[in-house]
Amino acid sequence: MVKQSILGRISTLAKANINAMLDKAEDPQKMLDQMVRDYTNNIAEAEAAVAQTIGNLRMMEEDYREDEEAARSWGQKALAASQKADDFRSQGDAANADKFDNLAKVAIERQMDAERQMKTAEPTIASQREIVDRLKSGLDQMKVKRQQLVSKRDELTARARTADAQTKVADAVKSIDIMDPTSEISRYEEKVRREEARVRGQQELAASSLDSQFESLEDLGEQTEVEARLAALKSGGAPAALEAGSDELTLDYSGEQSGTKTGTGTQA
Known part of the structure; x- marks a missing residue:
């Protein structure tokens, strides 16, 4: 057994x-x-x-x-x-x-x-x-x-x-996976990207402000010219833009005045 x-x-x-x-x-x-x-x-x-x-x-x-x-x-x-x-x-x-x-x-x-x-x-x-x-x-x-x-x-x-x-x-x-959104590297990369975006925004804003300033300067120059011409008219002088054609106008006015006088004398 x-x-x-x-x-x-x-x-x-x-x-x-x-x-x-x-x-x-x-x-x-x-x-x-x-x-x-x-x-x-x-x-x-x-x-x-x-x-x-x-x-x-x-x-x-x-x-x-x-x-x-x-x-x-x-x-x-x-x-x-x-x-x-x-x-x-x-x-x-x-x-x-x-x-x-x-x-x-x-x-x-x-x-x-x-x-x-x-x-x-x-x-x-x-x-x-x-x-x-x-x-x-x-x-x-x-x-x-x-x-x-x-x-x-x-x-x-x-x-x-x-x-x-x-x-x-x-x-x-x-x-250490840089693609991990919870990792320190990913957070640091996100911070840098935000800083870069802020700088780009500032640059864009600065460029826009500079263009506005130049446009303002052009408007100011035109207004200054208008004021200058108005002042010349009030003083009886020709505006600077019309000085180029002043001699012709003067000659026209002189001939017209001379003919008038001559005719008068003849009639007399």
């Missing part, structure tokens, strides 16, 4: 589905660590049980060999005693012949007893050998399964570390 129980546990553990257990685990890495520890302990227990079973088998095999040797030895003794009895009987010594025949019978009985023990032990030994083979096979499967667990744990640990490193790098990059 104990051997069957051990065999059942080894078989169950060897057939365990790692992926199914991982799917049910909240933390696969911790689950794998625990599974590796459990498998290591189970393998140690299984090895001890298998070693004990193998030890028992070897003891039975030794007993079988001893019985086999005993049967062969008693058979030889029975043959020797029988031959001795025949020798005494051929010599006419019936008493010694009967004595050695009796010894031969005892040896034969011992031989038969050893053979019975051998025959009884044979199925048990065969069964134990089968159990030992199955236990060894299950133990080997457990060791392979444990190695798979270790490899899976190492792979998962490496992937977890890589993911953690990638997360840290992503966080570091995000913290």
